[in-house]
Amino acid sequence: MAATIQIENLSKDYPFGFLHLKTKTSLEGLTMNVEEGEVFGFLGPNGAGKSTTIKLLMGLIFPTTGTARILDKPITDIEMHQDIGYLPEQPYFYDYLTAGELLDYFARFHHLTATDRRTRVDRVLKKVGLDTARKIQLRKYSKGMLQRVGLAQAILHQPKVVILDEPMSGLDPIGRREVRDIILELKRDGKTVLFSTHILSDAEMLCDRVGVIVGGKLRGVGAPDEIVGLKTQGLEILFEYSGTAGKTLPLLGSATRTGNRYRLQISESELYAGLDQLRDAGAKLLSVTQVKASLEEYFMHLVAEDRTQASAIEVSGK
């Protein structure tokens, strides 16, 4: 069966300069799939190309090259939007409308009767915690409340695919928790969810798989555990030592000290030589554990790598 979201070699260049003769690549050859019923987290720092990808999928901007399909239909097919819910980044809506009016307005673009519209608007407002504020004009809403309205309009028509651009942005801890619950509920209902975020703990908690994008390029895709496992960070040795630092145990120079306990991170190839040094110096070995990088460390590693490459290109004048 075809994946729910299929992206193939998608690129986006933006022209800039007075005559638009120069171009800046925002997304480069993105190829990935999101399977049916999975929660997929799209991770990356600001300006990495997450929103560009999502806007391309929603038809708000057009690709320079490449194609994408959602529910086996090309992204140019507007009718496909009957089955897609979308939350834009930092959403803003018609501020002269109330939340109830806005949702009713959006519901009119779907094949819903007046009774269905009313029922769904009521239900979804309750779900995002805005049922008591439904008659207040949106111009009086806080950023967090607008985010909730955005989420409400994205799930109002019970779409099969929900695409959320930074859904946790602007929310307080309670709001974030509620959004997480909604995403999990969507998953339980069998919906496919693609959301972008730079809050890694949310991605680790919610996602079946994540894709990490840095500098417009996809740097890795997989389950959070699997993806960070690809980059093992060696081993950590924990030991106690009360001798004079640096004299009899050169390893101490790169260890972190807490009291008379030392924590040292080394590669697998250095392990036995390191253990020999500890034994010779009379240190007490407490543990040797494999360092499992967190998603955050993996993410930071990719970002740092990208910055190094970018500065190398700058220095070489390319």
Place this chain on the structure above:
Amino acid sequence: MNRVAVVALNTFREAVRDRVLYNLVFFALLMIAAAVLVGQISVGIEQEVIVTLGLSAISVIGLLIAVFIGVALVSKEMDKRTLYALLAKPVHRWQFLLGKFFGLLLTLFVNLIAMSVGLFAAMWFLKQSLVRSDLVILIAVYFILLKLAVVVALALLFSCYTTPLLSILFTAGLYVSGLFVKEMRTIHNEMTSRALQVFLRWLSYILPNFQNFDVMGAAAHGRSIPGSLVLENTAYAALYCAIVLVLASAVFSRKNLK
């Protein structure tokens, strides 16, 4: 409900809630003042003065709304990014544009009806009666609405590919040029340069001819307006709007949103 109609009704609601109809208060005050003054200073030409003043005010107020709100119809949605959530619904970009166009047209229609009622009230105050020939004023108002429809279409087109300020300048520039189309057609024969002659002739056909919509003189004097002109102007405005809106849709359909 038809998607174009949904967008149109929301555009009308926006205009109402953003207090666009407040201009009617200004118009009402103008008409009251004019009726009182004209009654005192113009002897025998009260109707002419009040109709000319009333229709001019209707035209100017309508133009201001058509240009300024017409330009903001799309640019405001792009700037505030309210368009993102809407275009993620099953709505074609051309449906959005048409909805915006008809929404503003509905706003102008309601405005023009209300201002016409004000004008007739002022006339009744002056003459203490209304006659059948006064209905010509309604045709003049209808022509103003047709003219405004063309202006809104042009404002929409420009706002699809340039900044609001430039859109206002281009729309206003085209409006003013459109008031001199007949002169352009006569003057081109006097040009010595053949290229300039051809250019001016083509330009006079491409530019919207707003002179055809001006029947203020006939309305002020109660002269009848031929039915053929009503049909001709209706067809002209409809065709011109259709062409401009197709162009606007073509531009907007390829536009990358920010």
